[in-house]
Amino acid sequence: MIKLSTIKPNPTNPRLVKDDKFLKLVESIKQFGEKMMPLRPMVVDENNILLGGNMRYKALKELKYKEVPESWIKQANDLTEEEKKEFIIKDNVGFGIWDWELLANEWDSEELEAWGLDIPNFDVNDVDYSDKNKELDLDSFEDEMTIKLKYSSDEFELVKQALLKIASTPEQAVWLLLKLELIETAI
Numbered sequence: 001m002i003k004l005s006t007i008k009p010n011p012t013n014p015r016l017v018k019d020d021k022f023l024k025l026v027e028s029i030k031q032f033g034e035k036m037m038p039l040r041p042m043v044v045d046e047n048n049i050l051l052g053g054n055m056r057y058k059a060l061k062e063l064k065y066k067e068v069p070e071s072w073i074k075q076a077n078d079l080t081e082e083e084k085k086e087f088i089i090k091d092n093v094g095f096g097i098w099d100w101e102l103l104a105n106e107w108d109s110e111e112l113e114a115w116g117l118d119i120p121n122f123d124v125n126d127v128d129y130s131d132k133n134k135e136l137d138l139d140s141f142e143d144e145m146t147i148k149l150k151y152s153s154d155e156f157e158l159v160k161q162a163l164l165k166i167a168s169t170p171e172q173a174v175w176l177l178l179k180l181e182l183i184e185t186a187i
Contacts, residue, residue, distance in 0.1 A: 001067040004060060006107040007042070010050045012085075015092040024039040024116040025058045032062075037072040043091070046077040051084055122154050147174075 015024055029036065042053030043164060060068060065115055100120075103112065109119055151159060163173035 002073055003067045004057070004065055005116070006048055007044060007057060007073070008047070008049045009057060010054055010088065012055045013050070013088065015054065015088075017058075021116060022055065022059070022062075024114065025055055026062050028115060029059045030063055031054065041072050041074040043076050043087070045079065045084060046075075050078060051079075051087050058171050062162040077123070113130055118158060 037056070040053075040056075042056055043051045045051055076084075076087070098117075103109075103117075103119075113119055149159075160170060163170040166173035167176055
């Protein structure tokens with residue numbers, strides 16, 4: 001067993017989990033920690049400063065853990081200072097995007113939300129778009145055109161973050177996605 005008091009939170013950790021997300025993490029560790037923590041241990045450097053797992057550490061403290069099994073902590077002693085900084089970011093970057101159709105068909109949405117996944121509201125049946133698709137006089141437009149979409153602030157942040165994982169700007173990401181769709185349609 002390792003005393004949690006020997007582990008030091010990283011003062012330069014740029015990743016935060018707040019409010020209900022933190023409570024979901026606490027609940028997740030409370031219910032599933034015995035199996036989850038050895039599979040996704042906290043990572044510390046040679047000085048026992050956390051490089052990965054700062055929020056899991058805080059959740060364990062919230063749950064009044066005083067010590068944890070050695071398997072819940074992974075020692076990373078051979079990283080340079082630059083590699084430590086890189087690890088801190090890469091450990092927290094969410095690569096990829098969710099397959100929402102697969103999640104909707106194969107998973108229970110209440111469980112997904114309880115596990116901490118933010119599910120966007122895809123229910124567009126309540127909105128009348130009938131006047132949005134009128135014939136356009138393309139000759140009257142400039143070289144650039146704008147597509148306007150409405151989202152709640154939570155949905156907007158999810159869409160923006162998902163698009164920025166694909167390309168450096170949301171516009172580039174949409175263009176790449178449209179190109180992929182055109183390629184797949186042609187195949």
